[in-house]
Amino acid sequence: MICEIIFTGTELLLGQIVNTNAQLIQQELSALGVNLYYQVTVGDNLQRCAAAIKQAAGRADLIIVGGGLGPTEDDISREALAGALRLDLVQDDQALKVVRRYFDRRGIPVTSNNLKQALVPAGGWAVDNPIGTAPGIILEQAGKTYILVPGPPIEFNMMIRDQIIPYLRGKLADEVGIIKSRVLKFCGIGESLLDDKLSDLLKSANPTVAPTAKFSEVHLRITAKARQASLAEEMIDNMESEIRERLGSYIFGVDDETLPGAVTRILLEQGKTVAVAENFTGGQLAYKLSFADGAEYTFIAGLIARDYRRLQEKACLMSGDIPQKAEARAGRIASLVGKQFGADIGMAVAVEPGEKADAAVQEYNLYIAADCNGRLMLKKVLWSGEREAITRRAAAVALVFLWRYLKHGIPF
Structure with a gap:
């Protein structure tokens, strides 16, 4: 019908x-x-x-x-x-x-x-x-x-x-079949690369496989139609197995599972805690990490300031000066916030204007850092666009880096 x-x-x-x-x-x-x-x-x-x-x-x-x-x-x-x-x-x-x-x-x-x-x-x-x-x-x-x-x-x-x-x-009992869907959620891989790796599966008629890009994630919906729900589920299971065989290392969740939830689950499994300091993303990283199920055991604290100097003056990060350069500052703050709150992992997001900062389209150099029990990691990302959208994307990407490190040991 x-x-x-x-x-x-x-x-x-x-x-x-x-x-x-x-x-x-x-x-x-x-x-x-x-x-x-x-x-x-x-x-x-x-x-x-x-x-x-x-x-x-x-x-x-x-x-x-x-x-x-x-x-x-x-x-x-x-x-x-x-x-x-x-x-x-x-x-x-x-x-x-x-x-x-x-x-x-x-x-x-x-x-x-x-x-x-x-x-x-x-x-x-x-x-x-x-x-x-x-x-x-x-x-x-x-x-x-x-x-x-x-x-x-x-x-x-x-x-x-x-x-x-x-x-x-x-x-319509005698006319319709059953349609079932399942969404596999990926991070650390772009939509174009995923499309290339799964090009033959994306041409499947039943079940169908369709990707959708969402900020730092790619969602892949598998949809099957059959006369019985059990048959549709079996078709989805078989397709999911094939996808996982090719790209399983990028899958962080299924259906309603979220990336903050996946990160928190691994932190719980590994018995680790995290604290964050942000002077660009307005606390969005702290928000994501603090509201996941189980966060009361994994998320220690978040420090948010528009000006990084306030982190030092008002937030008790007094163990030496905080560098002015964003790259060095991100790493320093990540180490300080972890130490300040006794967390296993300290994370920080810092920013400096890019070359097009005064143009109609703003450009930003984002530095995302993590100190994981003394192992300091740093990632630089260049983005252009509206500040509000970039702040949300930066927080999401920080979670991607953290998940890949916790799940697969991939450094920033």
């Missing part, structure tokens, strides 16, 4: 809100084995919304519309569906009960504009909304299934999970 999703709302097109509904419905449809080929966003315009529904009906069996079921004039999804299919809007008794129940429970009268929420295209039926005034709508016509769901995330999520998915599961 092929599905197309239409999200309505001019605020989505303007970027005023983030469409969190999309991920939920994508995941739920995937688990059902429904193929989602297109996802469209359209503004609050009756003609354009109706045109989007007609277009979707020309290339999909299941059309889901999210949003546009409220009581105001710019809520036009039900009108657009009726117009696209040339159907009249009629009052539905179940929809009217949903609307009235919301107001009756609160002891307030139903407003006239809310009554339009009880309208349903002829031949369709209402879907209960226990927490809002907007009933959902299901309509089947000419071999197509149309489903309208209210846009507010709490209502959207509840209706999708509690009513729409069970409806689809029952309706």
Whole structure:
């Protein structure tokens, strides 16, 4: 079965809100084995919304519309569906009960504009909304299934999970397969090199293998479709084994596992602790290391200052002068912070402007250092771009270096 999703709302097109509904419905449809080929966003315009529904009906069996079921004039999804299919809007008794129940429970009268929420295209039926005034709508016509769901995330999520998915599961039980996915997470390898090493596997049709670059990580999604969940899992297992045989040394986690979590897990296994000092990344490295599960046993302290001299003046790093040059400073601070707090590993991030610091695109020389029980390691990285993005990337890369050292003994 092929599905197309239409999200309505001019605020989505303007970027005023983030469409969190999309991920939920994508995941739920995937688990059902429904193929989602297109996802469209359209503004609050009756003609354009109706045109989007007609277009979707020309290339999909299941059309889901999210949003546009409220009581105001710019809520036009039900009108657009009726117009696209040339159907009249009629009052539905179940929809009217949903609307009235919301107001009756609160002891307030139903407003006239809310009554339009009880309208349903002829031949369709209402879907209960226990927490809002907007009933959902299901309509089947000419071999197509149309489903309208209210846009507010709490209502959207509840209706999708509690009513729409069970409806689809029952309706499509004999047609759909099961789609399962697993994400392998890599660090220390770029997307282009990974693509080169796995080029033949990336051409696989079932299971499919697709990479996505994320800052200092590359995520590889393996997706398999089969009639039974166990068969899909077996296909994924076999593909994962092949990938691990080629690039297993770069894999730090699976699915929801994070790089800070992987680093913390190794620190726990090795019985080591870490302290950090940062004068560029604004404490982002400390934040990542301090919030992972088990961090209470591995993360000792973090010192953050915009000016490195404050680390010496205010943070008790008084064992000698801190060098002005960023390269020497990073190593010195890494050693001092580890010693100051009695950590097995002291880490530091330092920066100095690059040659293009005064240009439209700023350039930075980043120095990431670690003192691991007396073994001092230092890595220089040159980056260009906006400061905020580079600070986040620097903290992520520092974790990559630390993970590679802890996991494989690879020095910075």
